[in-house]
Amino acid sequence: MNISFQKGIRKDNALLLCGWSNEEGKEFQEQWMGPRLSYPLNYDKIKELENIFSIFDREEFIGVIQEVRIEEDRIHIGRFVIDPKKTGRGLGTAAMKGFLDFIFEDDRIQSISLTVFDFNQNAKRLYEKLGFEIEEVIENPKRKYIMRKYRDKG
Numbered sequence: 312m313n314i315s316f317q318k319g320i321r322k323d324n325a326l327l328l329c330g331w332s333n334e335e336g337k338e339f340q341e342q343w344m345g346p347r348l349s350y351p352l353n354y355d356k357i358k359e360l361e362n363i364f365s366i367f368d369r370e371e372f373i374g375v376i377q378e379v380r381i382e383e384d385r386i387h388i389g390r391f392v393i394d395p396k397k398t399g400r401g402l403g404t405a406a407m408k409g410f411l412d413f414i415f416e417d418d419r420i421q422s423i424s425l426t427v428f429d430f431n432q433n434a435k436r437l438y439e440k441l442g443f444e445i446e447e448v449i450e451n452p453k454r455k456y457i458m459r460k461y462r463d464k465g
């Protein structure tokens with residue numbers, strides 16, 4: 312495994328991403344994208360996403376992740392998805408860990424937050440394993456958590 316990131320997404324990879332996500336269905340799209348973009352995805356919707364990063368394992372495009380909001384010393388990330396055919400092999404954990412390291416290379420950033428649905432226990436466990444803690448619980452319309460990880464001291 313050799314994870315790397317590239318800012319932006321090439322059209323061919325955006326089309327792959329639309330294919331995986333649309334095949335999984337509307338709820339899957341909402342799980343990783345939130346409700347703002349309508350189902351199904353297409354290239355025009357993907358290309359509007361700012362600060363999106365392509366995730367590669369060696370040469371192979373395996374997913375995306377986004378810096379959703381940057382506020383002084385904190386970043387909210389999201390839109391994290393790994394190709395559903397390649398999940399459960401540790402790629403998601405390695406990708407998230409690599410992305411956290413990449414963000415914290417900027418000394419100004421003190422913490423990173425994200426949002427995860429309660430029903431998405433795989434993702435929630437992954438984030439906990441990497442040091443995220445629940446900061447806020449939002450009950451409606453579906454229980455979800457805002458989780459935050461602070462820069463490691465030392």
Ligand SMILES: CC(C)(COP(=O)(O)OP(=O)(O)OC[C@H]1O[C@@H](n2cnc3c(N)ncnc32)[C@H](O)[C@@H]1OP(=O)(O)O)[C@@H](O)C(=O)NCCC(=O)NCCS
Nearest residue numbers: 342343391392393398399400401402403404427433434437
């Ligand atoms: C969340 C996600 C990015 C994790 O990627 P991944 O490549 O599966 O991550 P890992 O292989 O490192 O697995 C993470 C954990 O989920 C578990 N898991 C992953 N896929 C699984 C599956 N199909 N069945 C059972 N467990 C699974 C793994 O066992 C692992 O837990 P562990 O570390 O305690 O063993 C990926 O599942 C995904 O894209 N999900 C859909 C989109 C989404 O929900 N994004 C997050 C929005 S907040």
